[in-house]
Amino acid sequence: MRKILIVGAGQSGLQLALGLQSRGYEVTLMSNRTADEIRAGRVMSTQCMFDTALQHERDLGLNFWESQAPRIEGLGVSVAGPDSSRLIDWVGRLDGYAQSVDQRVKMAGWMETFAQRGGQLVIHGAAVGDLDYFSRNYDLVLVAAGKGELVSMFERDASRSPYDAPQRALAVAYVHGLGPRPEHPEFDAVRCNVVPGVGELFVMPTLTTGGRADILFWEGIPGGPLDVFKGVKDPSEHLALTLELMERFTPWEYARATKVELTDAGGTLAGRYAPTVRHPIGRLPGGGLVLGVADVVVANDPVTGQGSNSASKCAAAYLSSIVEHGEAPFDEAWMNATFDRYWQTAQHVTKWTNAMLSPPPEHVLNLLGAAGRLQPAADRFANGFNDPSDFENFFYEPEKTGAYLASLTRG
Structure with a gap:
């Protein structure tokens, strides 16, 4: 049975922990707060999750609040x-x-489920030194805590991070x-x-x-x-x-x-925080490697509402990569390939989010204006929140926007 340590009990850490647990992995989850402390604490985010991300939860049987939450x-x-x-x-x-679903409700509920199903839950804030010690006992260490000291282990990828300030x-x-x-x-x-x-x-x-x-x-x-x-x-x-x-x-x-x-x-x-893409591998003082998850490696501004969606998609991609890898070692090449698999979807989120942080160019204003008259344009823009890769086809380039709007008015 392969042993995996996940540090951080947010959307990605918990979804991944519960997914691995259901596949027979021995999972240890570290959280700096108990379920009760999370439930009684401050709100953590705005988390509007669209259909693809919700489906990842359904696939794992984790959609506990689907019948109660507004549709x-x-x-x-x-x-x-x-x-x-x-x-x-x-x-x-x-x-x-x-x-x-308020993360205070979801994360507390998922954490209790993880423990009830026999997962090892460690309530302890983790520093780099702790990970150095723990890492020797695990086949793989994943860092899913998007704030705090651990994030500094992952170097900023300047080529993918146009902003250095909030x-x-x-x-x-x-x-x-x-x-x-x-x-x-x-x-x-x-x-x-x-x-x-x-x-x-x-x-x-x-x-x-x-x-x-x-x-x-x-x-x-x-x-x-x-x-x-x-x-x-x-x-x-x-x-x-x-x-x-x-x-x-x-x-x-x-x-x-x-x-x-x-x-x-x-x-x-x-x-506030600066939108940042980081290199996916952190190196521990003792030579061990850890893999960053979700916000640790790709932190976009919430302007496009993608944070919890991206976290869910990252957890789903990593779960597939871990299971498919079987008994082979989780080495540096595997870690890079696993992140690259997630980046296939995350790159579209990052490009779109960064575009939405700038003043909209004329062709985007034209598109938004036309959507008031052309319902298919309004629907397509709305569904881009679920699948941001579609924006490549009609949003960024004036020519593609013009051709798309012309195709609607011709009909």
Whole structure:
């Protein structure tokens, strides 16, 4: 029985641990918090997962909350004008529904399941020295903890990382009491509100510790009018700021948020990080090698909502690579090949996310505008969140965008 150590109990670490466990591997999982501490702690992300990522969970029988979480059937885009009116406003329909489950609910539940199924769960923060010691007892060590000292073992890949500073200041609030969207109230949708030169507001339904809720998520250009959450410790002050900015920049969303309140005292989050791709292999002082997972090796800005999707896809790709490798050693060549397999999908996410962090060029504005008149364009853009590789076909190059829109209007 091959022994595998996974450090980090987020979407990728836990999904991979449970997947390997179900295939008969002896898995040890290290987490710096217990399930109860996670459940009672702060929100960790916004995690809207689209159909492909959800299917990876279904394949492993880990979709415990699928019947409870809201079914997100659409994705809407609004673009604000200088006077805070909406210049663009439409909703694309998803081919397969998306869902958001608060990671406090999911990670705590998965962690308990892992332990109940006989997995070895170690509650301990890991430093490089600890890994050096532990690594000798395992066939493979995977690092899935995207923050902290361990990430420094993985060198930044400058060729794939155009930014060396955060491109957005992030501020999240989980709320109860949000009113329905006046347009298409019959189905749930994620709303992406773009305020040019200022940032973006995302609004998405979720399942949290207290049931159904909605997430209000500001992404502010650093130094701009949305970059005001640093140092705000009081959750009620955080929510008040969120609403004040909604009233100013996205009054159509504020109109249904006048009666909201936080889901709980841990329902806010603020921070920022530089989008970074890193080399996949970390070298321990004693000569051992460890393989980075998900956010450790590919950390994109949340502007395209891909973090938990990418984590799920990475875990699925790594699971296949480990199982297919059989009894052969997990050497450097295998580690590089395993990461390359994941990069086949991750590269499309990185390219698209980095493009969305820049001011949209004219042909993209044309595409977003046309989607208000041409439903197939709205639907295709929405489904790109599930499969970002499709953006190659109609998004980046003015010629391809023009040809695509012309094909719709000819019909």
